[in-house]
Amino acid sequence: MPAAQELIQDFLAQKRIAVAGVSRTSGQTANLIYKKLKEAGHEVYAVNPNAQRVEGDPCYPDVKSTPQRPDAVMIVTKADVTDQIVHDCAEAGIKRVWMHGSLIHGMNSTSESAVQFCHDHNIAVIPGGCPLMYAEPVDGGHKFIRWWMGITGKLPR
Secondary structure: OOHHHHHHHHOOOEEEEEEOOOOOOOOHHHHHHHHHHOOOEEEEEEEEEOOOOEEEEEEOOOOHOOOOOOOOEEEEOOOHHHHHHHHHHHOOEEEEEEEEEEEOHHHHHHHHHHHHHHHHOOOEEEEEEOOOOOOOOOHHHHHHHHHHHHHHHOOOO
């Protein structure tokens, strides 16, 4: 199994990334990740079954409904929703998943059963952390969080 750093680099190297859990309310964590990935040049799909538009873009009810199959899916939802999303990823042939985890806000999208499902279905999974700690240019706050998570042993492994 590849180390977390390799998985993170591979995830962020993908062209098409869906962000599951975006909100109709701008400024939410998933929306910040969505915008950062879009600004970094990724083709990004917003996923939320309760929204038609997010950040001025079309929003899709699930990862299977996006106009093109995403290369990767960033999950920023409650952990109890994560299981369904990884099942959808498997059905759609998506092989990379990142389950967001926040040290500061205490939000964690990681579900142990979803992580196991990913392992069992040959889906590369990053259980925890945030792409804003790695997507260049990294802001000072996320650099600090990555440093802190590193010294406390909380970075994805």
